[in-house]
Ligand SMILES: Cc1ncc(C[n+]2csc(CCOP(=O)(O)OP(=O)(O)O)c2C)c(N)n1
């Protein structure tokens with residue numbers, strides 16, 4: 001069973017596994033060790049989930065291996081995030097044996113019943129199984145892994161410790177047949193969409209995150225080029241389409257847009273083609289986005305809606321392919337801001353104390369196509385909306401589920417998923433205190449992420465919305481983490497010039513590089529200032545600060 005499990009995962013693209021063993025999982029870990037998949041032990045299970053999530057976003061599938069309940073439930077929050085943001089992670093959990101389950105003993109790690117962990121996981125996965133039957137084990141493994149790949153969402157495979165060494169039949173396992181659209185429904189949806197596009201004077205494409213997950217961004221870019229329609233992204237899909245493309249406008253998200261011109265363009269468009277877009281409060285700038293249904297087409301893997309009509313049984317890729325292959329007169333389009341490049345740092349600015357706005361501007365000047373910006377929650381993610389470079393850096397962030405602690409472990413996932421990419425991890429001091437210990441895993445594996453700790457002395461985002469002693473955290477000596485973990489290099493910077501020079505130094509270094517950026521309390525990015533204002537207005541209680 002163990003051999004088949006990991007051979008099948010390998011065949012479907014898994015090359016690394018993230019996790020921590022335990023007695024119920026040890027026999028499974030032995031099979032993992034014998035397989036071609038590299039097992040990466042992390043410091044704490046949440047990190048395994050975040051690392052596997054980021055890995056899956058780049059690699060197309062990822063794996064977490066943990067032990068029963070203490071491990072499985074530790075990683076649950078990260079897997080919930082992967083579910084919410086459509087990231088295909090397989091969770092393999094060791095478990096009590098089939099024999100143990102015949103009576104109902106109070107076995108260690110058991111919560112309520114033997115079914116507890118599986119039932120909890122049903123809420124955050126698209127398929128789950130407990131491998132208690134040799135005859136069905138192989139087809140159950142195939143069913144779950146294929147569901148993970150098809151739906152781009154997590155699945156759960158529970159492996160009882162006394163089952164994993166058993167011989168199982170593996171012949172004649174049926175593989176899923178790819179689903180097809182109903183041709184009449186597809187034609188009707190396409191015709192209605194095309195008539196809207198033909199009539200539109202100022203259409204715009206809002207490229208969504210599914211274009212990255214289903215590798216369909218190329219189709220949409222081709223369609224945009226043929227019809228000459230500009231493209232905006234949202235925070236979750238940032239970098240899914242090349243940001244240097246002549247049709248690319250920037251990140252749209254209502255009050256959280258990257259620039260005012262993007263917001264104006266999208267909100268004054270007479271047709272918004274939302275392709276693969278998740279409509280979430282965050283990507284829509286806390287509901288400040290103005291996208292009424294009468295001027296939108298929304299197509300995702302889950303549904304296609306054209307204005308007020310909804311079409312079922314349509315495959316997303318087929319819908320996009322049909323649109324690309326239709327001839328349409330090119331639209332008139334003049335870019336409202338073709339020079340969206342960051343402004344180079346002037347000599348007189350070098351001694352100036354760093355502001356959040358300048359952190360993102362200076363960072364943008366250093367990024368190219370070999371970089372992957374990984375942003376944690378806090379001003380790291382809000383400020384990152386404004387990162388722009390013609391040299392196409394990648395961008396990954398939990399921009400909808402918004403769980404703190406994502407970015408440092410995600411840096412491991414990115415490094416292992418792609419040798420070409422160097423992670424630039426942006427993380428607040430608060431989020432760093434959650435999972436920053438993963439730097440030790442990076443050092444052990446010889447990885448070289450650049451970790452930028454935005455140290456504003458506490459929970460800056462929360463402070464901006466509501467002041468209180470609950471936003472205080474301990475000031476750590478962040479640079480000393482390299483001494484603690486016995487590797488890497490660190491510097492602390494406070495001015496524009498120091499930050500710029502430290503980024504140069506980090507780029508040349510081949511080790512983990514921790515860059516502590518000291519930012520005065522209360523100093524925030526343009527996007528956080530706007531979004532905090534919106535949250536305050538909407539939740540407006542008298543406890544909330546006015547400015
Ligand atoms: C796991 C988790 N716990 C709590 C929160 C709520 N939260 C959002 S931002 C934030 C503060 C983040 O602080 P820090 O990492 O220092 O970033 P800053 O806001 O200061 O830029 C908190 C507590 C969250 N999003 N995720």
Ligand SMILES: [Mg+2]
Nearest residue numbers: 428429458460
């Ligand atoms: Mg902070």
